[in-house]
Amino acid sequence: MRVLIGGGSGFVGRELTRLLKSKGHEVTIISRQPGPGRITWADVESGGLPPCEGAVNLAGENIMNPLRWWNDSYKKDLFSSRVDTTRALAQAIAASSSPPRSWVLITGVACYKPSLQSQYTEDSEWTPFDLLSQLVKEWEEAGRLPHSLAQSTRQVVIRPGAVLGRDGGAMKQMLTPFWLGLGGPLGSGRQPFPWIHVSDLAGIILHALETSSSPPSTQLEVFNGVAPALNTNYEFTKELGRILRRPTLFPVPGFLMDTLLGSERAVILMQGQKVVPKRTLESGFQFRYPDLTSALREIVGG
């Protein structure tokens, strides 16, 4: 299978590329920069979709970029880097004379309202309630294909929690404070912490590319990209400290996170959602890292 991956040069894209190539698939990345094995977004807009059996979009300005202050220009980049690239790919698929069998968009769990009690599955109804849920709405809408493609192209949205892996994402930023013994629960630590190992997220994407829906549907098929273990921030903090053999004594106060990250973004860490991968499991996907201990051991050793 030939797979086109928008934003495939990043943290999740590198893992997905490794997995696809190990199964004998061919990968072309869509990037802002030209290079070997890549085409640019401008190439897609001017030349249309290259021949492929699967298309994935992972492009997006990093939402936890510690070097960017939370202001209007950053928020605009968060939206346009996701919504515009997704729309460009969806339009190229719709205009193609041989559209791919599968179109897989990766968004996030920010569409589900943070809560200590509620549990969300892919069937949960939601409407936007803040900036990040509005982003998910516009992002997923930009990915919708016309009804005429329902028979030929399967449309899948995967909503991951925090993606944990060795060479990027949240762990890269967290490990130094934890090694220094400065890691601690965020606020009360009672908030849910939906997470997934990067290898399982790549696995769910491959699963979506390889399997087919029956019957073909005009609906978006949604899969929650979260491990089945429902953990809190406190449990995550204590398990990471235990595996690293470092103390995690001092809670990080909410006002500090609000000041450092901006309150609209700090929500991701200071509040959280209990997200259940109901359809992901029902579809037959088997997690390699279903619990924190196995995931964190793989990532940091121990």
Ligand SMILES: NC(=O)c1ccc[n+]([C@@H]2O[C@H](COP(=O)([O-])OP(=O)(O)OC[C@H]3O[C@@H](n4cnc5c(N)ncnc54)[C@H](OP(=O)(O)O)[C@@H]3O)[C@@H](O)[C@H]2O)c1
């Ligand atoms: N990592 C997580 O914890 C997490 C959690 C939930 C959802 N997600 C979503 O999953 C997707 C993949 O995550 P990731 O961690 O692999 O992302 P990433 O490494 O931060 O970025 C992926 C790629 O997006 C492209 N990109 C960055 N800024 C861009 C911009 N301003 N305009 C256009 N393209 C831009 C880059 O490709 P080029 O430089 O080659 O153009 C980059 O390699 C993202 O959409 C992210 O929102 C991630």
